[in-house]
Amino acid sequence: MKRCALVTGAGGQDGAYLCRDLLAAGWQVQAALRPGFGEASLWRLRELDLLGQPRLELIALDVRDALACADAVRSLRPQQLYHLAAVSSVARAAQDPLDSVNSNGMGTLHLLQAVQRHSADTHFVLASSGEIFVPQNGIVDESSSLQARHPYALSKLLAHAAVRTYRDSFALRASAAILFNHESPLRDAAFVTRKIAAAVARRSAGHAEVLQLGNLAAQRDFGYAPDYVAALQQLAAREQPEDFVFASGQVASIRQFATLAYASADIALEWQGSGAAETARDATGTVCISVDETLLRRADAPLLRGDARRARQELGLSHSLDLAGLAQLLVQAEQRRLRRAGAA
Numbered sequence: 001m002k003r004c005a006l007v008t009g010a011g012g013q014d015g016a017y018l019c020r021d022l023l024a025a026g027w028q029v030q031a032a033l034r035p036g037f038g039e040a041s042l043w044r045l046r047e048l049d050l051l052g053q054p055r056l057e058l059i060a061l062d063v064r065d066a067l068a069c070a071d072a073v074r075s076l077r078p079q080q081l082y083h084l085a086a087v088s089s090v091a092r093a094a095q096d097p098l099d100s101v102n103s104n105g106m107g108t109l110h111l112l113q114a115v116q117r118h119s120a121d122t123h124f125v126l127a128s129s130g131e132i133f134v135p136q137n138g139i140v141d142e143s144s145s146l147q148a149r150h151p152y153a154l155s156k157l158l159a160h161a162a163v164r165t166y167r168d169s170f171a172l173r174a175s176a177a178i179l180f181n182h183e184s185p186l187r188d189a190a191f192v193t194r195k196i197a198a199a200v201a202r203r204s205a206g207h208a209e210v211l212q213l214g215n216l217a218a219q220r221d222f223g224y225a226p227d228y229v230a231a232l233q234q235l236a237a238r239e240q241p242e243d244f245v246f247a248s249g250q251v252a253s254i255r256q257f258a259t260l261a262y263a264s265a266d267i268a269l270e271w272q273g274s275g276a277a278e279t280a281r282d283a284t285g286t287v288c289i290s291v292d293e294t295l296l297r298r299a300d301a302p303l304l305r306g307d308a309r310r311a312r313q314e315l316g317l318s319h320s321l322d323l324a325g326l327a328q329l330l331v332q333a334e335q336r337r338l339r340r341a342g343a344a
Helices: 013-024 040-048 064-074 088-096 097-118 151-170 192-204 225-237 254-263 308-312 323-343
Strands: 002-006 028-033 054-062 080-083 121-128 171-181 209-215 219-221 243-246 251-253 269-271 279-281 289-290
Touching: 002 013, 002 064, 013 040, 013 225, 028 040, 028 064, 064 097, 080 097, 080 225, 088 097, 088 151, 097 121, 097 151, 121 151, 121 225, 151 171, 151 243, 171 225, 192 209, 192 254, 192 289, 192 323, 209 254, 225 243, 225 251, 243 308, 251 254, 254 279, 254 323
Parallel strands: 002 028, 002 080, 028 054, 080 121, 121 171, 171 243, 209 289
Antiparallel strands: 219 251, 269 279, 279 289
C-alpha cells in the first residue's frame, strides 16, 4: 500500500522542503496549491528539482472552500495531512484581517472537519505560530497562555485552538507545531531576512541603494527551515498527537541579524543614532540601512524566544546552522540569484 501525504501550501518555503523530504522517504505526495496557480507559484519546487517527479502530484485546493476540502480528503484518504497553507505575512494579515481569518482559521476548521468525517485515521499536523502566545520573561513553551496581538495572531490562534478542540472532542490525531521564525533561501522576498540578504547581495555587487527596515530592536528566535521540516515529519509519525514548540533559542534583533548578514559579505556596519533616526554605515561612511517608520508595527512583540526542549528530546529537533551561518547562507543564495539574473 502506497503511503500518501497531503501537503497544503506546497508552494511555500516549508511546503517545498517537506515535499522534497517526503518524496525522498518514498511517499506519494499530493501537493496542494491555490486554484489558478501558475508558474510563479512553483519556483520553490522548481529550485528543488521536484517538478516532474512521478510521485508528486500538483492539485488545486482552496482551503477556504469547505466542500473542496471534504472532497480532497474523502478521495485521497491520506495517512498524513500537513496543513501549511496560510496567509503568512503579519503585514498582509493586517491589511485584510477577514481574509486572514478565513484562510488561516476557517481553512483549518474545514480540513479538520473533513478528516473527522472522511478519514479519521489521518494524522493532521498544523503549522501553528509562536506569535499567538504570551511570553513569560520573553520565553514561550507549550504551556504558555494564548493571546492575539494582531490580526495574523488572531487567525493562527483560531487554527491552533481548532486542533486542540478536534483532538479533545473527536479523538483525532491532530497535532500543532508551534513554529518560531525559520529562514532559508526559499523565504518569500517580502520577509525581512530575505530583504536584508538581497540588499547585502546588491551592495556587494556595487549597488548603492539604502535598505529601509522597521523596528531594528525587535528580537526573534531564528532557526533553519529544513531542520524544522524534518521535525514536522517526526511529529506526524507519532502515535500520540501533541503540540510542540519548534524553536532554536538563537535570539537576535533585526539589527544584529543585519550586522551578521553584511559581515558575511565583508561589509562592516557601524550603527549611529536611535529610533527613527538610526542608520548603519559602512567603512566609507556610506549609509547602508535606515529606518522607515511606515514599517513599524503597532503591536510588535519586543522579544519572542521559544523553549523547544520537548521537541529536541522527543522529535529530534536539531539546529544545523548558527545565526551567522544562517545569515551567510541567505546572502550567498541572493548573490547566486543576482549573478543568474545578470547572465540572463
